Amino acid sequence: MPVDFLTTEQTESYGRFTGEPDELQLARYFHLDEADKEFIGKSRGDHNRLGIALQIGCVRFLGTFLTDMNHIPSGVRHFTARQLGIRDITVLAEYGQRENTRREHAALIRQHYQYREFAWPWTFRLTRLLYTRSWISNERPGLLFDLATGWLMQHRIILPGATTLTRLISEVREKATLRLWNK
Template identity: 25%
Template sequence: MPARISMTGSQRDTLLALPDDEAMVLRHHSLDADDLAAINSARTPETRLGYALQLCCLRYPGRHLRRGELLPAVMLDHIAEQIGVDAEVIAGFARRTPTRYDQLLAIKARFGFADLTKPMRATLRAWLEAEAIGLTDGRVLLNRFLDELRARKIVMPGISVVERMAAVAMHAAERRIIADIEDRLDIATRSRLDALTAEKTHDRQSRFSWLREPTPRVASASLVGILDKIALVRGIGAQTVVTHTQYEPRLAQYAREGVRYTAQAFQQMGPARRHVILVGTLREFEATLTDAAIGMFGSLIGRAHLRARKRLEQTVAASADQRRARLIRVAGVLEAVSKAARAGGDIAAAVAAVASLSIRSTPTLLFSGEPRGRDEIVRSPRSGRNIGRSNARDRVS
C-alpha cells in the first residue's frame, strides 16, 4: 500500500510553508475587528504580536507556529502593522515558551480550532475516498484535503500524516473502481479479454500487440487492416460495459498505461486489474482506430480524385492536340485547293502534296461547297480534263 504521493522534496516543503508573497499574506493574514479584540487582550506588545502570529498561522497554512521558525518579512511586517506594534518585539515573545502554549490553547478555544483526532480521521477518510474516485493525481487530492482541513479548522499535525491519508485514499478508490468494473463484466467478456493477450495472430505476436501496431502507410490494404482491428475490438465488447461517469479519468489513465504494457506484463497482473486496464485501453483503441480509418479513407478518396483529374486533363489535352492537328491539316488542304483552283493547276496533285488523302475522300473536300455559277468549269481528278458542273457531280457519285 503506498504511503506517500509522488512529489519532489521542494513540492512537499511548500505545502505547509508560511506565505512569503504579498498577495497571499493579504488574502490569508488580514485581521478583522473580532481578531483585533482578542489580540488586544494580551498585555504587552510582544505577547500581542505572538498571539496574532499564532492565530494567522493556524488559519494558513493551518498548523502550529514552530519554535525558532524563521518568519517571512512580508508576513511579519503586515501582521505587526495591523496590531500597531514593532515587528522587532517578536524576539522577546520567542523566549517565552509557557506563554506560547497558553496562548495557543486560548486561540483554539476561542476560534474553534481542533486537533486531528482518531474520530475525526475516520470522518475525513470517508471524505477523501469520495473525492479520490474522480481523480488520478494524488497531489490534487492532497491540496483539496489541505483546503478542507483549513475550512474545518483542523490543525494539521504534519505534512507526512495528511500525505499518508491522501495516498491511502487514492489506493482505496482505485481498488473500489477496479472491483466495481470487474463485477460488471460477464464471463464471456472476461474470457475474450484474457484471449487478447494470450492468443497469437502470428507466431510471435499476440493479438494485443497487433492492435497496438502503428498506422501503416495510406493504401487500400492498410484500410482493410484497420477495419479488421476495429472489428476485433468491438467483438470483445469492452465498449458496452456501462461505468460511472466519475470513473472516466481513471479509465483514461488506464488507457495510457495499457498502451505501454506488453502482453507478458498483462499476464503477470491480477485478473481484475488486467481486465479493467484492458477495458480502458480497448476503448481508446476503438476511438483511435476509427479516426485512423476515417482519415485513411479520406486520403484514398483524395488520391483517387487526383488521379482521375489528372487522367481527365491528359485526355482533354490529347483531344485538343488532335483537333488542332486536324484543323491545321484541313486548312492546309483548303489552301492548296484554293491556290490550285486560282492557278488552274492540278487540284489532286496539290492536295496530295500537302496531305495523304485517298481519292475517295478528295471529292468530299473539293465539293463540300456548292459553286455559285451554274456553268462553272472544274477539272476532273482522274483525267485532268475540264468538265461541267453536272458531269463532275455524276463522276463523283
C-alpha cells in the same frame, strides 16, 4: 502503495511560508479586525500581542502554528505589527521565551476561533471524502493531497504532519483499488 508521492514543491510548502505573501493574501489572512484586536489585547506585552497575532495569521494562511517565528517573512511581521501599533518588531525575539507560551496561545486561538485538531470525527469525514474521490476517479495522490489540505483548512482543522496525510491517502487509495478489483 507508495507514500512518497509528494512533489518537492508540495513538501516544501506544506505548513510553511515559501516567500512573501502578496497584498491580497496579507489582507485576507493577516488583517486584524476589531474582534481580533480585542482578543489579542488580552495578552500582556508587545511581544505577546505580536506573537499571538502572527500565530492567528499563520493558522489562517498555513493551516498550522509555527514554532519558530523567524520563519515568518519580514513583510508579514511588519504588516501585523503596524496594525497593533507596534513600531519595534524586534520585541518578537522575546515571544515564547517562557516554554508554555506558544502552546497556551495555540490553545487559546483554537478555542476562540474554533480550530480543531486532526482527530475523529474529522478524520472520518476526510477519509470518506478521499475514499469517494478514489472510488469514482483515478486522481493522482498529489492531487488528493492538495484536495485534503484545502478541505482541512476550509473546515479549520489544524494540518497534521505531511507523512500522516500521505499515509492516509495511500491507505484510502489502496482500499478503494482493492474494492474496485473485487467487484
